[in-house]
Every structure is written in C-alpha cells, then in structure tokens.
Amino acid sequence: MPQPGVFALGTRSHYYLDFDLLPGAAPEDLVGALASLDEPRRTTAGANVVVGLAPSLWRAVAPEDCPEGAVDFVPVDGPDGYRMPATQHSAWAWVAAAGYDAAFDVARACAAAVRPWAVLAEETAGFAYRDSRDISGFVDGTENPPLDEAPEVATVPDGRAGAGASVALVQRWEHDLARLSSLALADQEAVIGRTKADSVELDDDLKPPDSHVARMVIEDEAGNELKVFRRSTSFGGVRAHGMVFVAFTNRPPTLEVMLARMAGTADGVRDRLTYFSRPLTGAYYVVPSVPALRRFA
Numbered sequence: 001m002p003q004p005g006v007f008a009l010g011t012r013s014h015y016y017l018d019f020d021l022l023p024g025a026a027p028e029d030l031v032g033a034l035a036s037l038d039e040p041r042r043t044t045a046g047a048n049v050v051v052g053l054a055p056s057l058w059r060a061v062a063p064e065d066c067p068e069g070a071v072d073f074v075p076v077d078g079p080d081g082y083r084m085p086a087t088q089h090s091a092w093a094w095v096a097a098a099g100y101d102a103a104f105d106v107a108r109a110c111a112a113a114v115r116p117w118a119v120l121a122e123e124t125a126g127f128a129y130r131d132s133r134d135i136s137g138f139v140d141g142t143e144n145p146p147l148d149e150a151p152e153v154a155t156v157p158d159g160r161a162g163a164g165a166s167v168a169l170v171q172r173w174e175h176d177l178a179r180l181s182s183l184a185l186a187d188q189e190a191v192i193g194r195t196k197a198d199s200v201e202l203d204d205d206l207k208p209p210d211s212h213v214a215r216m217v218i219e220d221e222a223g224n225e226l227k228v229f230r231r232s233t234s235f236g237g238v239r240a241h242g243m244v245f246v247a248f249t250n251r252p253p254t255l256e257v258m259l260a261r262m263a264g265t266a267d268g269v270r271d272r273l274t275y276f277s278r279p280l281t282g283a284y285y286v287v288p289s290v291p292a293l294r295r296f297a
C-alpha cells in the first residue's frame with residue numbers, strides 16, 4: 001500500500017522539510033521516528049504527511065524495499081556551463097493540509113520527532129495558486145495522469161523490489177516572473193507550449209521544439225509515452241518565488257531523462273523555461289510503502 005498522501009489532491013497549504021542525519025546517528029532511528037509519525041497521519045488531524053528517504057540511505061536499511069534504479073540526485077549539466085544543482089538530504093517530509101495553520105503545526109511536530117537523529121536542513125512553505133496554476137499564470141497539471149491512472153505511473157507494482165513505493169523528485173525552482181511577464185502573451189505561451197488562459201496545447205507549427213511541453217513529452221523504445229505524477233505547488237513571497245516541483249514515478253530513469261532534456265544534456269537544446277526559472281535545489285527520495293515504513297515504527 002502506497003503512502004496515501006501521494007494521491008491526496010485538493011489541499012492548499014504545504015510544508016516541505018529536508019533533514020540531514022546527524023553524525024553518529026543510526027539511519028534506522030531516523031526512519032523509525034518518521035515511521036512513527038502516527039498522529040499527523042490521521043486524517044482527523046487535518047494533514048497528510050508523506051515521508052521520503054535518500055535512496056542510498058533507504059537501500060542501506062531496507063534493500064528489498066527499494067525500487068530498482070533509485071539513486072541519489074547528482075547535478076544535471078547542460079551546454080554553456082548550465083547546471084541543475086544537487087542538494088540531496090537524508091530524509092524528506094511533505095505536509096499537506098487545508099490551511100497554513102495545520103501545515104505549520106504538523107511540520108513542527110515532524111521536526112520535533114526526528115530532532116534527536118537529524119537536523120532540519122531546508123524548509124519551504126508551499127501554496128496552491130488559484131485553480132491549480134503555477135504563479136506564472138499557466139495551468140500546471142493539465143497532462144498529469146488522472147487519479148485512477150496515477151498509481152500505475154507512480155507506484156512500483158506488486159512482485160517487484162519496493163512494491164508500493166515511489167521515487168520522488170523534489171526541486172525548488174525560482175522564477176524570474178518579471179522577465180517572463182514582460183514577454184508578449186504569444187511569447188510566454190511559446191515558452192510553455194500551451195495557451196495561458198485555458199491550457200490548450202499549441203499546434204505543431206506554433207509550438208517551438210524547445211518549449212517546455214515539447215521537451216517533456218518523451219517515449220520509450222516501443223513508442224509509449226512515459227509519464228510521471230506531478231504534485232508541485234508554489235512558494236515564496238514578493239521578492240523571491242517559484243515552484244516546488246514534486247513528481248513521483250515507479251521508474252526513476254523517466255525523471256532523469258526529463259531533467260536531462262530540460263538541461264539539454266544530450267542535444268544541447270535547453271528547455272526555454274530554464275531561461276525564466278532556475279533550480280535552487282535537487283533531490284530524489286524513495287517514498288516507501290506503508291508496510292515497509294511500519295517495520296521501523
């Protein structure tokens with residue numbers, strides 16, 4: 001059984017915490033503390049908590065529960081010195097609630113629970129912007145798999161190592177909104193590859209090959225489109241703002257290929273969006289199944 005929060009849509013306030021294992025602390029104790037976060041996990045507390053572990057840490061403590069191909073994040077390089085940085089931490093907790101107050105309380109409770117074993121390295125508050133738009137104004141999630149298909153994309157199927165687990169990519173992107181919004185509407189739409197008002201995909205003759213959508217539609221050798229399940233939110237204030245990109249897969253190379261295509265690693269073509277937003281962080285986390293996590297509680 002996957003952690004239910006992965007698929008619990010509709011919450012508007014989010015909190016992301018990254019933890020580093022303290023020197024000398026046992027990874028099993030950190031996992032145990034995260035696995036024992038029973039109280040906030042209950043829906044009555046008004047929040048969902050999704051817990052992730054660095055692939056290297058999780059593989060060391062539970063090799064049979066680790067999805068194949070899950071690896072810690074390494075920087076992704078593109079042409080002209082372009083680089084997506086790696087800021088891999090030991091563990092990740094994602095709190096999602098109806099309001100900021102509940103997200104805040106539960107995030108504090110999570111940090112307190114792991115304090116003997118880990119230090120809070122990063123924290124970001126996220127929010128839902130309008131009708132699930134990015135703060136650029138574009139709808140985010142149009143081509144996301146619907147909930148009845150999402151588990152197939154996000155969760156390792158039964159019978160394989162790490163059944164019920166996912167691998168999450170977590171990347172904080174800071175937007176240059178002033179620059180993006182100074183473009184004419186048609187040029188903004190050419191960055192994404194969809195219309196801004198109603199998220200209609202541009203016709204092939206209008207959609208540049210380096211638009212975000214054109215770069216992100218990828219296929220396997222048999223011609224099947226490779227999908228991930230995205231759960232991003234917006235973050236920040238007036239001075240600095242952007243998107244906390246969060247996506248889940250049961251096939252880690254899919255996310256790696258998408259990032260490499262954004263950076264232009266193989267063909268030198270950088271996703272046009274990368275000229276208007278830059279990644280400040282980058283990490284992968286294994287989101288173990290509920291039973292795999294419970295063994296440490």
Ligand code: HEM
Nearest residue numbers: 134138139140141142143144173213216217245258259277
């Ligand atoms: C600055 C950060 C990003 C922004 C603002 C952004 C925004 C968007 C928008 C507006 C769309 C079109 C609507 C939709 O289908 O959701 C989209 C599509 C998509 N994005 Fe992103 N995105 C960002 C980063 C990423 C990253 C890092 C990845 C993958 C690693 C990614 C993967 C995708 C995929 C797979 C699609 C759907 C493509 C399709 O099937 O048409 N995005 N994104």
